[in-house]
Amino acid sequence: MLEFCGKRCSNTKHLSFLSLLCVLLIAANPVQIRAAQEVEVTYTGNEGFMIVVEGKKILIDAFHRLGDLKHQELLQNGKPPFDDVDLILTTHTDHDHFDLHMVGHYLTNHPKSLFLSTKQATDAFTKYYKNFEKIKARLKGFAPEEGERIHFSHEDIDVTMILLHHGWNRKVKVTNLGFLFFIGGKKFFHMGDSEIVLSELNIYNLPEEKIDVAFVPYWYFTSEKYKPALQKGIGAKQVIPMHLILVDGGPQERLRIMNRIFSEFPDAILFSEEMEKSVIQ
Numbered sequence: 001m002l003e004f005c006g007k008r009c010s011n012t013k014h015l016s017f018l019s020l021l022c023v024l025l026i027a028a029n030p031v032q033i034r035a036a037q038e039v040e041v042t043y044t045g046n047e048g049f050m051i052v053v054e055g056k057k058i059l060i061d062a063f064h065r066l067g068d069l070k071h072q073e074l075l076q077n078g079k080p081p082f083d084d085v086d087l088i089l090t091t092h093t094d095h096d097h098f099d100l101h102m103v104g105h106y107l108t109n110h111p112k113s114l115f116l117s118t119k120q121a122t123d124a125f126t127k128y129y130k131n132f133e134k135i136k137a138r139l140k141g142f143a144p145e146e147g148e149r150i151h152f153s154h155e156d157i158d159v160t161m162i163l164l165h166h167g168w169n170r171k172v173k174v175t176n177l178g179f180l181f182f183i184g185g186k187k188f189f190h191m192g193d194s195e196i197v198l199s200e201l202n203i204y205n206l207p208e209e210k211i212d213v214a215f216v217p218y219w220y221f222t223s224e225k226y227k228p229a230l231q232k233g234i235g236a237k238q239v240i241p242m243h244l245i246l247v248d249g250g251p252q253e254r255l256r257i258m259n260r261i262f263s264e265f266p267d268a269i270l271f272s273e274e275m276e277k278s279v280i281q
């Protein structure tokens with residue numbers, strides 16, 4: 001809509017009238033006619049990503065000690081491209097998704113950044129982080145019940161958290177959050193290490209959310225147990241498989257799984273190297 005107005009306005013004699021019409025339409029209802037923005041997604045290993053749109057930055061499951069030390073340093077110290085992040089989201093406290101000291105260091109040096117995660121994660125800061133007092137106001141911990149949606153807004157980013165269980169058979173009960181977030185006219189969904197199946201996922205009616213981009217663990221692409229949740233329970237326009245660096249069986253198996261995903265889901269956006277970027281229209 002905005003582009004249409006711009007082109008017509010510059011090519012006709014009705015410049016002032018159409019310009020005025022554009023301004024009035026924008027003023028009357030800025031949300032409905034706002035075009036979706038270009039989104040830049042940067043992969044930080046395992047299930048970690050940075051999403052940048054309209055000058056807003058979100059890091060999700062990005063702070064872990066896997067992969068290249070240089071990238072860990074950039075993250076921990078908030079060096080470009082990881083400077084001035086608005087929100088740090090963490091789905092759960094497993095080491096391949098969350099390093100308390102990396103996040104703590106970042107928050108200590110970036111007083112405008114907020115941390116959203118489980119209550120288990122924020123409790124860990126209380127116990128184990130020496131500068132807890134300095135960052136505690138920006139630690140937001142949540143423990144949604146099954147079927148519940150918890151909403152949080154910050155700097156024009158709307159976040160919804162839901163409980164997506166992390167497997168019923170594990171010895172230690174780790175709360176795993178699913179994050180829905182709306183930024184730059186697009187809706188994103190990150191599942192963390194969910195092991196939820198379709199019959200359990202249906203409680204959230206996710207297809208009604210009209211998700212643009214879903215970050216989904218690879219087992220939802222390869223296992224007959226989980227595929228129905230991906231195909232019927234999410235309804236995303238674009239999907240990004242993740243958790244591929246920790247595939248049992250090493251690099252060869254990882255490559256085999258990536259090829260398998262690519263052959264069955266050719267439109268999936270596959271990241272293979274840390275710091276790889278993709279621009280999503």
Ligand SMILES: [Zn+2]
Nearest residue numbers: 094096097193
């Ligand atoms: Zn994991």
